Amino acid sequence: MTSTAQARAGEGDAGTEGKLKRHITGPLLFMFILGDVLGAGIYALMGVLAGDVGGMLWAPLLVALLLALLTAGSYAELVTKYPKAGGAAVFAERAYRQPVLSFLVGFCMLAAGITSAAGLALAFAGDYLATFIDIPAVPAAVAFLALVACLNARGISESVKSNVVMTVIELTGLLIVIIAVSVMVGGGRGGLGRTLELPDGATPALAILAGAIVAYYSFVGFETSANVAEEIRNPSKVYPTALFGALITAGVLYALVGLASAIALPASELSESSGPLLAVVSAAGVGVPDWLFSAIALVAVANGALLTMIMSSRLAYGMAEHGLLPGVLSHVLPQRRTPWVAIVATTAVAMLLTLVGDLSTLAETVVLLLLIVFISTNIAVLVLRRDTVEHPHFRVWTAVPVLGVASCVLLLTQQAAEVWLFAAILLAVGAVLYFSARAATRRTAAKSPAD
DSSP: OEESSOOOTTOHHHHOOOSSOOOBOHHHHHHHHHHHHHTTTHHHHHHHHHHHHTTOTHHHHHHHHHHHHHHHHHHHHHHHHSOOTTTHHHHHHHHHOOHHHHHHHHHHHHHHHHHHHHHHHHHIIIIIHHTTOOOOHHHHHHHHHHHHHHHHHHOHHHHHHHHHHHHHHHHHHHHHHHHHHHHHHHTTOSOGGGGGOOOTTOOHHHHHHHHHHHHHTTTTTGGGGGGGGGGBSSHHHHHHHHHHHHHHHHHHHHHHHHHHHHHHSOHHHHHTOSSHHHHHHHHHTSOOOHHHHHHHHHHHHHHHHHHHHHHHHHHHHHHHHTTSSOGGGGOOOTTTOOOHHHHHHHHHHHHHHTTOSOHHHHHHHHHHHHHHHHHHHHHHHHHGGGOOOSSOOEEOOTHHHHHHHHHHHHHHTTSOHHHHHHHHHHHHHHHHHHHHHHHHHHHHHHHSOOO
C-alpha cells in the first residue's frame, strides 16, 4: 500500500474547515479507532471461539485481522480522497450515482450502528452493572444512552478525549490478562500445549474459518472513523497511519489474549463461561479482585456505545447534508457545532431498540449489514479510480479491494437463514422510508409556486 504524495495541511478538500470543527489529531484518531475496535466483544469472545477452535484461539483472530485489513485499505483510500462526514453512503453516492443505493448503504450502516448501541446499552445495564447496583435493565439502558447523548452533543473533542481515558482502561484489562498468565507460566503452571489443540474430529481449515467469522465481529468498528473524517486535522496524512496502526495493535493484543486464555484454562471450561477473561485471571491466581474486571467491562461497553453513537449521529448528519435524509438532521448547535438533531434522533431509536428481547439475532444482523456495506465500499474504490481530486491521498493496491469483496462474500455465506430474514426486513423498512421521503419531496415541490 502506498501514498500518492505527502499530505499538506490546508490543501484542497482535506484541509479546509467545514461546518464541523477539525478537532481530531492523529493520536486522538488512533485511540478513537482502537477504542472502537476493542469494544466489549473481546471480554466475551474467547468462550465462543473455544467452542469452534479449542485452544487455537489465536489462529482465527489473526485470520480475521487479515480480512479486516483488506477492507480497511479501501476505507483509507476513500476517506483521504473524500474527507467528508457520511462515510460509506457518500462513497456509494459518488460511485454509483443511484440515490436509492446510496441510501440503502447508509441505512445499513445506520441500522447496524444504532442496533449495536442498543445492545451495548443493555449489556451495560446487565450483570456487570448488577455487581455494583441492582436496578431494572431497560430503564438503566435508557438512562445510559441519554448520558452518552449528552457527551456526544457537548463536542467531538470532549468525546474523543473521554475515549482516550476509556481505551486506556480497556487496554489495562487486556494487559492484566496477558501479564497474569505470564506470571502463571513463570510459576510452572498452565498448559502451553493447549494452544495447538483443536476440538476432536475438527478439520483445521474449516474450524479456523468458523472461528474467524466469530472473530471478525471483534474487529468491526474501524469503519466508524469514516464518519468523523470532516473533523480530522489533515486526514490525508494521519488517517491511514491511525487506521492500520489501530487494527494491527488490536490484532496483536487479541492474539496474545487468545494464547493466554488457552494456556490458563481448557477449551471446555472457557466455552462454558459467560465471563471467560474473568475466569482466566482467576485461574492465574495473581490476586486480581473480581469487581475490578466488572468495572473494566463496564468501561469497555460504555466506550463502545459512545463511539457507536458518535458514528451514527455523524452518519445521519452526513446523509442529510447529501440529501439522502431529511435536511433537519444536518442542523448543528451554534456554539458547539455538533449535529444535535441527528444525535437526538439516533439516540431515541436506540432507546426504543432496548425493548427488543433477542439481542443475539440483532448482533449477528449487525455483522451481516456491515458486510454489505464493506462490499459496496470495496467496489466503490475501483469505480472511483477514474475520479481525480486535487489534494494528495492514500492509494491502495488494486488487488486489495478485490480480495476485500471476496472475503466479505465468503463471510456472508456463513450467516444463518434467520439472520438473512431479519436483515431483509430492515432493508425493506429502509426502502419504504426512502421512497416515502421521495414522494413527500415531490409533493412539496408540486405545491411550491413556480419561479
